[in-house]
Structure formats: C-alpha cells, structure tokens
Amino acid sequence: MTKYESIKEHIYQKIESGEWPEYHSVSSENALANQFHVSRMTARRALQELCDEGLVTRTRGSGTFVAPLKSQSALLTIRNIADEIRMRQHQHSARVVKMEKVPAYPALATFLHVPIDSDVWHSVIVHYENGQPVQVEDRYVNPRLVPDYGDQDFSEHTPHEYLCEVTPLTEASHQIEAMAPDQQLMKWLQLNEPEPCLQIHRRTWCRDGVVSQATLTHPGSRFRLGGHMTFRAPRKKVEE
Amino acid sequence: MTKYESIKEHIYQKIESGEWPEYHSVSSENALANQFHVSRMTARRALQELCDEGLVTRTRGSGTFVAPLKSQSALLTIRNIADEIRMRQHQHSARVVKMEKVPAYPALATFLHVPIDSDVWHSVIVHYENGQPVQVEDRYVNPRLVPDYGDQDFSEHTPHEYLCEVTPLTEASHQIEAMAPDQQLMKWLQLNEPEPCLQIHRRTWCRDGVVSQATLTHPGSRFRLGGHMTFRAPRKKVEE
DNA sequence: GCTATACTGTTGTATATACAATAGCAAAGA
DNA sequence: TCTTTGCTATTGTATATACAACAGTATAGC
The missing domain is CATH 3.40.1410.10 (Chorismate lyase-like)
Structure with missing residues (x-):
C-alpha cells in the first residue's frame, strides 16, 4: 500500500467508526505530514482524494472537516x-x-x-x-x-x-x-x-x-x- | 483561471467537439508541459482530474486516451x-x-x-x-x-x-x-x-x-x- | 468599547527533481 | 522465425520548496 493510501485509510477509519462525527476537524496537511513522516504534498493528496470522494470538506484558511452525511446523499x-x-x-x-x-x-x-x-x-x-x-x-x-x-x-x-x-x-x-x-x-x-x-x-x-x-x-x-x-x-x- | 484549468479546458474542448473521438490518444504529461510551458506536475494534475471525472483513461507505460462514452453512462x-x-x-x-x-x-x-x-x-x-x-x-x-x-x-x-x-x-x-x-x-x-x-x-x-x-x-x-x-x-x- | 492592523495557521497553486513500474517496440541472438 | 533482451516513453509515487489566498485571532490604537 502506498503512503497516501495509508493516510486515507487512517482517516476513513476514524470517520466510519464514528470517532470523528460530522463537522469534526481533521488533522491539517502539515500535522499529517509530521505524524506519518511524509511530505506535505503526500498528506495533501490523501485529504484531497477524500474531499473528491465527498467524505471531508476543505476550506482554505480554515481547515478540513468531516463532511455532513446529507451532502453525500444529495x-x-x-x-x-x-x-x-x-x-x-x-x-x-x-x-x-x-x-x-x-x-x-x-x-x-x-x-x-x-x-x-x-x-x-x-x-x-x-x-x-x-x-x-x-x-x-x-x-x-x-x-x-x-x-x-x-x-x-x-x-x-x-x-x-x-x-x-x-x-x-x-x-x-x-x-x-x-x-x-x-x-x-x-x-x-x-x-x-x-x-x-x-x-x-x-x-x-x-x-x-x-x-x-x-x-x-x-x-x-x-x-x-x-x-x-x-x-x-x-x-x-x-x-x- | 489557473494553469491546470486552462489545460483541462483545452482537452475538454477537443473531446466535446468530437475532434478527439473515443480512444483517441491524448497528449502526454511531458508534451502538455512543453506546449503550455508549465511543469509536468501541473500538466499531470489536469490529466488526473479529467481521469477522475471519467473523460479520459490512463494506463501507466501506455498513455492517456479519450474514454469511451459507455463507461460514463454506466x-x-x-x-x-x-x-x-x-x-x-x-x-x-x-x-x-x-x-x-x-x-x-x-x-x-x-x-x-x-x-x-x-x-x-x-x-x-x-x-x-x-x-x-x-x-x-x-x-x-x-x-x-x-x-x-x-x-x-x-x-x-x-x-x-x-x-x-x-x-x-x-x-x-x-x-x-x-x-x-x-x-x-x-x-x-x-x-x-x-x-x-x-x-x-x-x-x-x-x-x-x-x-x-x-x-x-x-x-x-x-x-x-x-x-x-x-x-x-x-x-x-x-x-x- | 470598537476598529484597524498584524500575525499565524491552513489550504491552493506551481515548480523542479528523483525514482519506480509498466507497455510497447526495436534490436540482438538463437 | 521466434525469443530474449534492453531501451524508451509514459504514468505513478514521493519529496522539498516557494508563494498566494483566505479565516480566525490577537494586538495595538483610538
């Protein structure tokens, strides 16, 4: 498994288990980069793909958050x-x-x-x-x-x-x-x-x-x- | 408009107009990088997003090609x-x-x-x-x-x-x-x-x-x- | 108390580079 | 002729860096 996949998996598990509920804040790119000992661009890719898949929302300047379910069902x-x-x-x-x-x-x-x-x-x-x-x-x-x-x-x-x-x-x-x-x-x-x-x-x-x-x-x-x-x-x- | 968006737009236009039919080969990352005077990573992003959206398919070693319509309607x-x-x-x-x-x-x-x-x-x-x-x-x-x-x-x-x-x-x-x-x-x-x-x-x-x-x-x-x-x-x- | 300013943290865009993995083809060899 | 080998083009992963744009907060000044 690639590094960015590991990170995605880690976050996915938090969301799916309910440990991180809707709107819960997700670690920032830099935090993930430190935590997993990867470059920011690699951590970024994980968050970006989760965002594309609709699991998290991201706003510049503010951070990354667990997406509300309704946005998915919509x-x-x-x-x-x-x-x-x-x-x-x-x-x-x-x-x-x-x-x-x-x-x-x-x-x-x-x-x-x-x-x-x-x-x-x-x-x-x-x-x-x-x-x-x-x-x-x-x-x-x-x-x-x-x-x-x-x-x-x-x-x-x-x-x-x-x-x-x-x-x-x-x-x-x-x-x-x-x-x-x-x-x-x-x-x-x-x-x-x-x-x-x-x-x-x-x-x-x-x-x-x-x-x-x-x-x-x-x-x-x-x-x-x-x-x-x-x-x-x-x-x-x-x-x- | 950002650079990678310009490149997406360019390719989208080729596909939508029919100039590039199904399975037609799409310029490689390096070719696009030269043509648009951007780095390979920027050209790559354009192709990657088009791939995510289902407009093109990519295979390592081979290249990027216009996706068949059926895969979209499916x-x-x-x-x-x-x-x-x-x-x-x-x-x-x-x-x-x-x-x-x-x-x-x-x-x-x-x-x-x-x-x-x-x-x-x-x-x-x-x-x-x-x-x-x-x-x-x-x-x-x-x-x-x-x-x-x-x-x-x-x-x-x-x-x-x-x-x-x-x-x-x-x-x-x-x-x-x-x-x-x-x-x-x-x-x-x-x-x-x-x-x-x-x-x-x-x-x-x-x-x-x-x-x-x-x-x-x-x-x-x-x-x-x-x-x-x-x-x-x-x-x-x-x-x- | 209120406002303007500056600072910090975060995401977004862009670049240059390195190496890995694969597909396709060409050349060499049997 | 067929197979093997190696080369090249291409995409995939990963890193380090720089700067831009924005949100939120703390601070200074009024």
Whole structure:
C-alpha cells in the first residue's frame, strides 16, 4: 500500500467508526505530514482524494472537516419526503399510524439478516403535504442495530433522518414499481377510487448489516419522481 | 483561471467537439508541459482530474486516451431496455408502429426549442421481452440535430443507441410517475384490463440543444426499476 | 468599547527533481 | 522465425520548496 493510501485509510477509519462525527476537524496537511513522516504534498493528496470522494470538506484558511452525511446523499437523491415538501415551500406533517414489534416473517428475516420470528420494529407513517396525504411509509427496522427506534417521535423528524443520525448509512438499494393500492393503502391515502401508485422499495445498510427496509407508496396523481444527470463534467464557469 | 484549468479546458474542448473521438490518444504529461510551458506536475494534475471525472483513461507505460462514452453512462444508469433484456438472457425484439414527421405542438416546441408547428420526428416503438410487450417508447426527436432519424432501422438497434452514436449526449433528465394506461397504450401492451403503469419521461441534451424527448411506458406487473448506490467510498481491497 | 492592523495557521497553486513500474517496440541472438 | 533482451516513453509515487489566498485571532490604537 502506498503512503497516501495509508493516510486515507487512517482517516476513513476514524470517520466510519464514528470517532470523528460530522463537522469534526481533521488533522491539517502539515500535522499529517509530521505524524506519518511524509511530505506535505503526500498528506495533501490523501485529504484531497477524500474531499473528491465527498467524505471531508476543505476550506482554505480554515481547515478540513468531516463532511455532513446529507451532502453525500444529495448526490444521488436518497429521497427525504419532508425535505422535498419543505423545499416546495409547502407544509409537511406526519402521522404515526403504527409502531410495533412484530416477528420477522421468513422473507423479511432474510432481508434484515435476523433469525426468523425474532422481533423487528414495524412502523407505518403517513406523510402529508399541505394536509393532503402524499406518502405512506411502511418500514421494518433491525432492532439489533437500532434498539431505540420505537421510542422516537416521528411527527417532527422522519425515520430516515433519525436513522441517518444513529447509524452511518453506507449503502442503499432502490426498486421502483407501479401498482394498484389495496383497501388499507387507499384509506391511509384518502383515495376514494383506486388509482395507480408509485411504490419505492428501499433497503439501507450500515457497515454492520441491513438497517432498514421501507416501502414508500405515493398516489400517482400527487407525485412525480424527478432526476437530472450530466454525463460529461460541465464546463467550468468562466469567472471573470 | 489557473494553469491546470486552462489545460483541462483545452482537452475538454477537443473531446466535446468530437475532434478527439473515443480512444483517441491524448497528449502526454511531458508534451502538455512543453506546449503550455508549465511543469509536468501541473500538466499531470489536469490529466488526473479529467481521469477522475471519467473523460479520459490512463494506463501507466501506455498513455492517456479519450474514454469511451459507455463507461460514463454506466455510472448513472441511463436505461437501455434492449441491453437490460439481453442481460437477463432473454430475447429482445422491437416493432416500429409509428414513424412520421408531425408539427410540433406548443409544449413540445418549447421542450425541443424549435418553432411551433415546425416538423419534428415522432416514433412509437414497442419493445418485447420473449415476445411479451414490456415497453412502449414514444419519442419526439429534434430534426435539426438528427435529420436522418426517420431512415434508421430500429428493429436491430434502439433509437437510444442510435442517438448516442450520432450526437454526443451530455445531459439527461428523468421523471417517473405511475399512471393508468389509455386505450391505445393498452392495445400496444396487450393488456386486457387496465393496470398501473410506470412511465418514465426522459429528455436528453447534447451541447447544441435538446435532442429528444421520450415517454417510456411499462406495465407495472412486468417491470421494476432497480438501483443501487453507495454513499461512502468502499474501503480499498487489501491487495496482498 | 470598537476598529484597524498584524500575525499565524491552513489550504491552493506551481515548480523542479528523483525514482519506480509498466507497455510497447526495436534490436540482438538463437 | 521466434525469443530474449534492453531501451524508451509514459504514468505513478514521493519529496522539498516557494508563494498566494483566505479565516480566525490577537494586538495595538483610538
């Protein structure tokens, strides 16, 4: 392993273990250079690459700091319904309609890597935009990794926000499909007629295993999922 | 603008204009250093950053080359239904049900940045997986940028593949929604009963403007959109 | 108390140099 | 002809140095 890789590894370990939380200061280039007995340029390379990868932020004159998680998720749109609604200048509210411990059925047990029939958290939360329901969040959470999930107040902060705080999420997978809502979903979404719904299945990982599996259901008439991407790096703006 | 940015800009321009096609050799670090009267380390930084951004590939001992486009689109999954079906080891076929020039209605004219009522290409293609329809591709194409669109044979190559070849795509935006199919869509998808459908609206740009707008409709029962992402850079594998 | 100034620490850019590792090719040799 | 050998060009890693630009703080002066 090269020297700059060793340094990256060292810092990565601090961040990933939680020893250095968000916004925590990272050793300066000179400090690292002394500590690892390398030149400043080598230490610099380690910090620079971590910055490119989005793990730390750097500001001239000030220093290097552990990047907030949100800046990473912003990259690839891990969706937070509350933020999205607030961004539209609309009012977000949430109602917890279920919060219970249930035995894991076989498929779920496999997903979460827990024994079959062992207790897992199960919550159902309805999210409202200006009073109109726009999402039903049906979520199972691994109690080994998040024991206090059931004690939280999710009318203020979404489960996603809470989970981001207590476990450093490292991965997520999404599946999206169109489906017809059942009676229960129609009731929660206040739909009189069945209408096509967009359903997002999301699983999130932290380094210790699968944290949570969520099914987010949106009525088709009230929700669109958007995204934008550039293939080639955009040409730098001409500054003056 | 800094020196290394000037060099990046210079190379970016060569690639974006098409003067240097895929796999074309890029000047070496030393050559750039001489040409721009900078040190090798500065020229190196320009090439290194272009490599990080995925525009060029570099191999020690050999040189620097313009990266193939596919490696970029692979990053963020611009979806190609044909590839996806083939990847599942299934048989893909396509039927062109419409290929015409139609006057651009106002909203479309705005999207494509062409005059209202000027002719634009309009195609409708049904994609089949093992003989079963899985996608209706309803596409409008800017004839100013792609004049020969109507002359292509899309039973072999998809429009997306063709457009990627003739215009270097630089951006795309997606919107996804759930909707109920109308009579025409039901006929093309061979649906007897209405069922929720996943609809993807896609617009693609090249540097000269909007190339194409497509609406891809999938029956919910036969299609799922999947994705996986990692937030923190995965720890480097230990090499030995 | 408030402001201006200077100082220090930090990151950003740029250079010159050295050596290592690899790919490709040419020349020498069997 | 085929293989080996060595050379050269190229990228990768590492160092030492210099100066610029900026943030934050301490200090001096009012």
